[in-house]
Each structure stands twice: as C-alpha cells, then as structure tokens.
Amino acid sequence: MNGYNFAYLDEQTKRMIRRGLLKAVAIPGYQVPFGGREMPMPYGWGTGGMQLTASILGQHDVLKVIDQGADDTTNAVSIRAFFERVADVETTTRATDASVIQTRHRIPETPLVQGQIMVFQVPIPEPLRFIEPSETETRLMHALEEYGVMHVKLYEDIARHGHIATTYAYPVKVDGRYVTDPSPIPKFDNPKLHMCEALMLFGAGREKRLYAIPPYTRVESLDFEDHPFEVQRWEAPCALCGSQESFLDEVITDDAGGRMFVCSDTDYCRQHSEEVA
Amino acid sequence: MKAMTRPLLRVNGLGKTFVLHGQGGLSLDVMQDLSLTLSPGECQVLVGRSGIGKSTLLKMLYGSYRITRGHACLHFDDGDLDLAELPAYAWHALRRDVIGYVSQFLRCVPRVPAVEVVMEPLLMRGVDSDQARGEAEGLLARLNLPQRLWELPPGTFSGGEQQRVNIARGFIGGHPLLLLDEPTASLDAANRDVVVELIQAAKARGVAMLGIFHDEDVRERVADRLLPLDDHMQRPSARLGAQHGEASQ
Amino acid sequence: MKHPQLEPPTLLEARDVSRLYGPDKGCQEIDLALYRGEVLGIVGESGSGKSTLLRLLSGLERPDGGQVIYHAHDATLDLYAIGEARRRALLRMEWGLVHQNPRDGLRLGVSAGANIGERLMALGQRHYGQLRAAGQDWMARVELDAERIDDAPNTFSGGMQQRLQIARTLVTRPQLVFMDEPTGGLDVSVQARLLDMLRTLVRELGLSVILVTHDLAVARLLAHRLVVMRRGRIVEAGLTDQILDDPQHAYSQLLVSSVLTP
Known part of the structure; x- marks a missing residue:
C-alpha cells in the first residue's frame, strides 16, 4: 500500500496507543500520556485524533470525518482522503453508517449507538490549565480532586455576564471523579456525552494526551445550584x-x-x- | 468577711537583676528581698524615691519583667499560684481574668476609637459588644472625657485625656487584683477625685490594689497601708561580668 | 475565687524540627507550641530562619528532622507522616496562609468576589447567590467597599489587596492562620488600620495565629507571645511585653535596643 503500513502508523506505535486507550477506558476522564508520532500535517489540524483513529481502524470499518459538523470542509475532506489512501477503508458522510467518526468540535445530532466509536480532536486536554500553568501541579490537583477552581471560572462568568458564558469546551465531571475537557464542542453537545451508547475517545497531538468516556458513563456539566447548566x-x-x-x-x-x-x-x-x- | 482577711497576694524575698549583655554583661541588682502581703479590698501604696523600683515591682507582678529571685503567690480557693514559675501562656488567662494593670502611658493600636480601647478587656472575655460599649461609655462619662472624643483614636489626645482612657480601660474589667502605676499623674483635681472614687468603689467590691501615687493627697485618701521601698532593697554596686554569656530562657 | 483555666489546649507543636540549607541557614532544633486562641509571633532579623520555620510549620516544607504535630478537634496529626492529600486538604480547609505580598495569595485574573469565594467552592459550596453574599459580607468585614465585588484585585491598592487576601483566607473560618509579614509592604497609615482589623478578627473568630514579622511594633500590638530567632535557632521565648521590656538573651537585648520607638 504505497510503501506505508496499514493506517500509516507502524504496528508498535498502534499497540502503544491501544494500551493507552485501554487505560483511558478503565479510568474514565483520566488523561493518559502517550508517545505521539509525527503526522504528515501540522499540530492543530487533528494529529491527536488521527493517531487514535489510525490505531483503532480495522479493514472493515466505515469512517466518517466531520469538522464543526460538516463533512465537506477542508480538514474533514483531507483526513477522510488520508485514511482512504493509507488504510483503504470505506468512508461515508452518514452518521448511522459509520463505525468510527473522527470529529473536530461537534457531536452528530443523530444519536450514536452501541458499537460506534467517536474520536475527538483536542487542542488543550487539561481543563485546569487556564488557572494552573504547571503540569505537575494539575496532575496533583486531579489526583486529590482539588476542583474548587473550576467553579471559580464559572463564578466569574456569572459575575461578568449574568449567566455562565462559557459556550464551548464546557467542563464536565466524568463518572463522578475526573473533571474533563470535552474538547471545544459547543455546550449544546454536552448532554449527548451523558450515558452515551458509543465509546468516546479524545486525542491531543501536541500535548500527547489521550482520554476516554466509555459507553454508558455519567457525565455532568459543572454548574451552580441557582445557575443550572443550560444549552443554547x-x-x-x-x-x-x-x-x-x-x-x-x-x-x-x-x-x-x-x-x-x-x-x-x-x-x-x-x-x-x-x-x- | 473571713475570706477577706486571707491575703490574695503574698510576695516573699522578691529580687530582680538586669544583666546588660550590650554593656559587657553589666549586672544591675535593682531589687533585693522584697516581701509583702495584699488582701482583698485593700489598697497598698508603694512609696520611695524615684528609681527605687516601684514600677519594676508592678511589672514583675504583671509578668512584663521576669522575677529573678523569690516568690509571688496568688491565693485561690483551690490552690496557690506562684507567678515566678508561671509559663508564658498561662499569663493570657491570668491577665484577662485576674490581674489588671493601669500603666502610666497608653499603648494601643493607632486609629482605634477611644471607646473601643476601653471596651477591649470585656470583649476579650466574650462580653456582648453592646453591653461592653455601654459600660465603656459610662466610665468615660464618669471620668469627664468629652463625648465628642469617644469615637476618636486617643493618639491625638492630651496627656490627661489619654490617662483617663487608660484608667477606664483598667477599671472596666473588674479584675480582683489591680496594679496602678501613677494613674493620677496628669489629671486635674476634679478627675483625681473621680479616680479616688473608682478606687474606693473597687475596694468596697473586694478588689486588691497595689499602686504608685505621687500625689500625697490622693495617697492619703486611698491607701490602707504604705509600703516603703528603701535603699537596702537595692544593691547599686554593679558587678561587671558577673553573669557573662547567654542567659537561659 | 477559683483558679482560672490557665492551660489552653495545644493546637500546634514543633518537636526538635530542623531544616538546614547550609551552616546556620534554615532552622535548627526548634521546639515550640501554639495554644488555641493565641497569637504567637516569630521575630528576628532577615535570614534568621523565620520564614523557613513558617514554611515547616504550615506544611509547605518537609523538615530534615523532627515532627510538626497538629491537634485537630478529633485527632492528633503528625503533619509530615500523613499523606500529601490529607496535608493539602488541611491547608485548604482548616488552615490559612496570608502572604506578605498579597499578589502571591490572590488570583489576580479573577474578581474580588471569586477570590473570596474560592475556598468556599473548594469546600463544595455550589450556590452562586450564597457565595456572592459571603463575598459581600467579608468585603465589609475587612472594610472594603462591597460594591467593588466584581472588580479585579489589580484595581485595588496594596492595602486593599492585603485586606482582600485576608478575607479570602478567613472566609472558611480556619482554625489556624499563618501570616508572613502581613503588614510588610504597606504604608504606615494603612498598617495601623490593618493591625486593628487583624486584632478584631483574631478576637471575634477565636483565631490561632503564627505571625512572622521583623517589626517589633507589629509584634507588640498583635502577638501574645514571642519567640526570638537567630541563626536558625530560638534564642528566647516568652510573653510579648516581657521579651520586649525585659529581654534576657544578648541577641534579644540587641534586637530590642536597636528599634526606633517614636
């Protein structure tokens, strides 16, 4: 196949990423570091998502790629063409026909079903980063569940705008434990994460982190009692x-x-x- | 009345030595073998020439100066307490509840209103702030401090006005033992009379007082007994280098 | 008349605590106790080990030797033998730390109200209205204009920032507060007001405080007891007025006699 291994990445790399994914599924919402590889595109174009997709793709999978919900934008078209070429898999634009959906910043409106896998492209996987620049410190904060600062951000939103003005990358708590960045999907999509039938995988190429929300997992959007979470x-x-x-x-x-x-x-x-x- | 005859304070062989390390270990014996007993409802007045150690004695009994030698025992129904052996933390409660002190000079946080300076001893005991304010205002009024000054910080007051704030602060707590270091020094005749009344009222309540009064008239009116300090209590011959080195805690 | 209760319960103890960065740099063989409801001042010149001692006592720096013991309501904890999770939770919930520079203790990117509310949110308070009410209440207590609850700390003066930091620290009613030169960087006129406020808060909330200061005037007004440090060791300890009026150790005498008293 044009001198490339199936799905571009070598088998050892795919094994490494799959091991990471297994850990991520076992600890929902926990960020697992992985050895990111160079991909034939710049960071910020979905290299994290592509490495995850490449690692899980089989010959009989049907792949859909969306960018902000659309199948026909540059990013979506390029990534779809890439996997057609290096994995020779069938592609589709229909959410119901796809077994793997790689996405940039949206979840399809058509409800996902058991057996499907969503792969999210993530720019900044760390929800605490805005307040704490040190990675060692944020990892400790996750370990000790020191999540008070997440509400500081929401408080500040209400103080400034009268309501929670965060509209995308709205932080969630996964399975009652890890506070997680759902990637820059609109908060409109947050409820779709809760008890979703499909497996959801998140890959950040630049930061070399992956995490997962397994099927049927509780996902709550953070809010205040008197300012409950609302969608657009x-x-x-x-x-x-x-x-x-x-x-x-x-x-x-x-x-x-x-x-x-x-x-x-x-x-x-x-x-x-x-x-x- | 039986309890009244029992002394509240019994001082035995009290001595004080200052060691000045900055002066090559110069050692100053400022007090030797002083003894006294003080009963509830009694006011004793310390007399003696200036520098003989009257204030030093009050400061030793208040814990501001360490007792070098001897004992100063406070009598309580459930046992005596030797001030010479008291650990530092124990003085907090003792000063709050038992020993009051009216110093010559007012020392307090700048910019705090006079009435709050006076209230503080009551607030420390958890007295409700309205009640404490009422009592403080009553005392300030009695001491003829003009009402317009009550809400002002005493830092800018005249000597006599500061002194009256200080007296009010000292008397408000109703401590069973009061140490008075020249409370009438800068007062006019009318206010001296008020202080004499306060002292007599305290005596009637059973408060034991040890005081320094330079004004002979006041001394006559308040003293039940005079306690003369004389030079044999002092050994002015300083010994150089006698206690060189580091003092223990 | 009965004995007053003279021995208050111990809150924090250092037992033979040492942490040395070099010869005489740091802390050596420190033994001290803080009693409930008491303000203990640590005084000494720059480099005497005051701030190191504060870090050791407040759980921020592990000693080379010795123990720091905290007597909580329900348990006695060896500060460096318990897990990091428990230690950090203690710092966040039951203790408070007031930095010399308020900018070290505040989140400058968020409003005054968010700063005050943070510790409450960390404790699980999830009601915006109540958080805001607490923020306004505390701003008033530290004599800040409650109208400015949505302003960023950057728009406040140094003295106001320090009061904001104090509000942020005390909002959860901590058992024990550590203060490192709390009036250090402030104008004299602002200092006085802050000192008065601190005294009032200590009394009203029944706080126990460990206060590091090189300013003996501040120590006299705030502290009940003092320890004097020199070259990493405690050279003298006692009642505040006793240390300042009748210092025993050569170094304490030098320290006290070097102060300008107006």
Whole structure:
C-alpha cells in the first residue's frame, strides 16, 4: 500500500496507543500520556485524533470525518482522503453508517449507538490549565480532586455576564471523579456525552494526551445550584431543513446584512430535509 | 468577711537583676528581698524615691519583667499560684481574668476609637459588644472625657485625656487584683477625685490594689497601708561580668 | 475565687524540627507550641530562619528532622507522616496562609468576589447567590467597599489587596492562620488600620495565629507571645511585653535596643 503500513502508523506505535486507550477506558476522564508520532500535517489540524483513529481502524470499518459538523470542509475532506489512501477503508458522510467518526468540535445530532466509536480532536486536554500553568501541579490537583477552581471560572462568568458564558469546551465531571475537557464542542453537545451508547475517545497531538468516556458513563456539566447548566437555544428553526432541535450556524448571505441560521451538522440537515420533503 | 482577711497576694524575698549583655554583661541588682502581703479590698501604696523600683515591682507582678529571685503567690480557693514559675501562656488567662494593670502611658493600636480601647478587656472575655460599649461609655462619662472624643483614636489626645482612657480601660474589667502605676499623674483635681472614687468603689467590691501615687493627697485618701521601698532593697554596686554569656530562657 | 483555666489546649507543636540549607541557614532544633486562641509571633532579623520555620510549620516544607504535630478537634496529626492529600486538604480547609505580598495569595485574573469565594467552592459550596453574599459580607468585614465585588484585585491598592487576601483566607473560618509579614509592604497609615482589623478578627473568630514579622511594633500590638530567632535557632521565648521590656538573651537585648520607638 504505497510503501506505508496499514493506517500509516507502524504496528508498535498502534499497540502503544491501544494500551493507552485501554487505560483511558478503565479510568474514565483520566488523561493518559502517550508517545505521539509525527503526522504528515501540522499540530492543530487533528494529529491527536488521527493517531487514535489510525490505531483503532480495522479493514472493515466505515469512517466518517466531520469538522464543526460538516463533512465537506477542508480538514474533514483531507483526513477522510488520508485514511482512504493509507488504510483503504470505506468512508461515508452518514452518521448511522459509520463505525468510527473522527470529529473536530461537534457531536452528530443523530444519536450514536452501541458499537460506534467517536474520536475527538483536542487542542488543550487539561481543563485546569487556564488557572494552573504547571503540569505537575494539575496532575496533583486531579489526583486529590482539588476542583474548587473550576467553579471559580464559572463564578466569574456569572459575575461578568449574568449567566455562565462559557459556550464551548464546557467542563464536565466524568463518572463522578475526573473533571474533563470535552474538547471545544459547543455546550449544546454536552448532554449527548451523558450515558452515551458509543465509546468516546479524545486525542491531543501536541500535548500527547489521550482520554476516554466509555459507553454508558455519567457525565455532568459543572454548574451552580441557582445557575443550572443550560444549552443554547435559537428563536428560529434551521433555514434549510426546518429542524428545531439541532445546533445552528450563522451564515452571512450578502453584503447588506443578510444572514441565515442553518444546521451545523450537514448530514443531519440533509436527512431531515429529505424526511420533511 | 473571713475570706477577706486571707491575703490574695503574698510576695516573699522578691529580687530582680538586669544583666546588660550590650554593656559587657553589666549586672544591675535593682531589687533585693522584697516581701509583702495584699488582701482583698485593700489598697497598698508603694512609696520611695524615684528609681527605687516601684514600677519594676508592678511589672514583675504583671509578668512584663521576669522575677529573678523569690516568690509571688496568688491565693485561690483551690490552690496557690506562684507567678515566678508561671509559663508564658498561662499569663493570657491570668491577665484577662485576674490581674489588671493601669500603666502610666497608653499603648494601643493607632486609629482605634477611644471607646473601643476601653471596651477591649470585656470583649476579650466574650462580653456582648453592646453591653461592653455601654459600660465603656459610662466610665468615660464618669471620668469627664468629652463625648465628642469617644469615637476618636486617643493618639491625638492630651496627656490627661489619654490617662483617663487608660484608667477606664483598667477599671472596666473588674479584675480582683489591680496594679496602678501613677494613674493620677496628669489629671486635674476634679478627675483625681473621680479616680479616688473608682478606687474606693473597687475596694468596697473586694478588689486588691497595689499602686504608685505621687500625689500625697490622693495617697492619703486611698491607701490602707504604705509600703516603703528603701535603699537596702537595692544593691547599686554593679558587678561587671558577673553573669557573662547567654542567659537561659 | 477559683483558679482560672490557665492551660489552653495545644493546637500546634514543633518537636526538635530542623531544616538546614547550609551552616546556620534554615532552622535548627526548634521546639515550640501554639495554644488555641493565641497569637504567637516569630521575630528576628532577615535570614534568621523565620520564614523557613513558617514554611515547616504550615506544611509547605518537609523538615530534615523532627515532627510538626497538629491537634485537630478529633485527632492528633503528625503533619509530615500523613499523606500529601490529607496535608493539602488541611491547608485548604482548616488552615490559612496570608502572604506578605498579597499578589502571591490572590488570583489576580479573577474578581474580588471569586477570590473570596474560592475556598468556599473548594469546600463544595455550589450556590452562586450564597457565595456572592459571603463575598459581600467579608468585603465589609475587612472594610472594603462591597460594591467593588466584581472588580479585579489589580484595581485595588496594596492595602486593599492585603485586606482582600485576608478575607479570602478567613472566609472558611480556619482554625489556624499563618501570616508572613502581613503588614510588610504597606504604608504606615494603612498598617495601623490593618493591625486593628487583624486584632478584631483574631478576637471575634477565636483565631490561632503564627505571625512572622521583623517589626517589633507589629509584634507588640498583635502577638501574645514571642519567640526570638537567630541563626536558625530560638534564642528566647516568652510573653510579648516581657521579651520586649525585659529581654534576657544578648541577641534579644540587641534586637530590642536597636528599634526606633517614636
């Protein structure tokens, strides 16, 4: 296959990453360090997610890649083409047909089912990093469950904006133990993490950390008693498919201030349009 | 009245030596073999020339100076207490509840209002702050401190005004033993009379007092007994290098 | 008349504690006890080992030898024999540390209210309204304008920052507070107000305090007892006014006689 091993990475590397993944699944939300490899793309383009995908991909898997919900953006197209070439696997844009979905910053609107695997691309895996620059210290804080500072950030949000203004990478507590960064998905997607049927894997290439949320795991978004966690809502449905349940992107349509709101999940939007029609 | 006859304080063979390490270990014996007994309801006045060690004695009994030799026993119904052997931490409760002290000079946190300076001994015992304020204001009024000064810090007051704040602070606690170091020094005749009344009222309550009063008139009116300190209690011949080296704690 | 209760319960003890960085640098053979409700001052010149001793006593630095014993309400703990988790929890929940420079003790990136609320949140307080009320209450107690609860500490003066740090530390009503030169970097006029405030808080909350200071005037006003340190050792210990008015050790005498008293 063009002189590459199956799925680009050598077998030893894949074994190493799989061992890391096993540990991550065993300790939900815990960040496992791994020996990250150079990938043929820069950091920040999904190298962490790609190494995880490469390590778990089998010949019979069907791969879907999305970027901010869309199948047709550069990042998604490139990564999909990459795995078609180095692993020769079947690809799809339909969430229901995929066995592995690599994603940048969204979870599909179509509910995931048992047997599917989500692979998240993560820029900064450490939710405590904003307040504590030292890695040794944050690891200790996780070990001792010193999580008071996470609420300092939320408090500050309410003090400044009157509500919790964090809208993406909204911190969660996994299985009642580890505070975890769900990657920069909108907080709209946070409830989908809770008791999800699919296995969810997170890979950070630059930081060389991976972590997991196994199927059917409790995932709570941090909040205050008098300011409970809430997701975004829109006043109008999707301008294309009419869905009132999906996460909408604002699209500028002309130079005169024209704009419309459409589903960020292109696959869901297309299916929903077909159903309505 | 039987209990009244029993002394509250019994001092025996008290002596004080200062060792000045900065002066090559110069040793100053400022007090030798002093003894006294003080009963509840009694006011004894220390007399003697200036520098004879009157204030030193009060400071030794208050714990500010260490007792070099001898004993100073406080009598309690459930046993005696020798001040010479008291560990430092024990003085906290003793000063709060038993021994009060009116010094010559007021020493307190800058910028604290006079009335709060006076309230503090009561607050330390957990007295409610409204009650403490009431008592403090009562005393300040009785000592003729103008009401406009009560909420001002005493740092800027005249000597006599500071002295009255100090007296109020000393008398408010109702300690069973009061040490008075020239409380009337900078007062006018009217206020001296008030202090004499306060002392007589305290005596009637059974408070034992040991005081220094330079004003003969006041001394006459408050003293039940005079305690003359004279030069044989002092050995002015300083011994150089007698106690060289480091003093133990 | 009965004996007053003269022996208060011991809260913290150092037993033969040593930590040396070099000859006479650090602390040697330190024995001391802090009693409940008492302010114990540690005085001495720069480099005498005061701050090292504070770090050893407050769980921040493991001694080379000796023990630090904390008498909690329900147990007696050997500070460096218990696990790090327990020790850090102790520091966070039952103890407090006030730094000389308030910027070391504050989170400068978040508001005054978040600073005060942090320890409460660490203890599990999850009600924003109550956190805010506590923040306003404590700002008033340390004489800060409660209206400024959402302002960043950077917009406060040095004295106000120090009061904010104190509020942040005391909000959880700690049993034991360590203070390292709390009035150190402040103007004289600001110092006086802070000293008065500290005295009041110590009395009202029944705090036990270990206070490191090189300023004997501060020690006189705040501390009940003093220990004098020199070259890593305690050379004298006693009542504050006794140490300052009748010092016994040659070094204490030198220290006291070197002070300018207005």
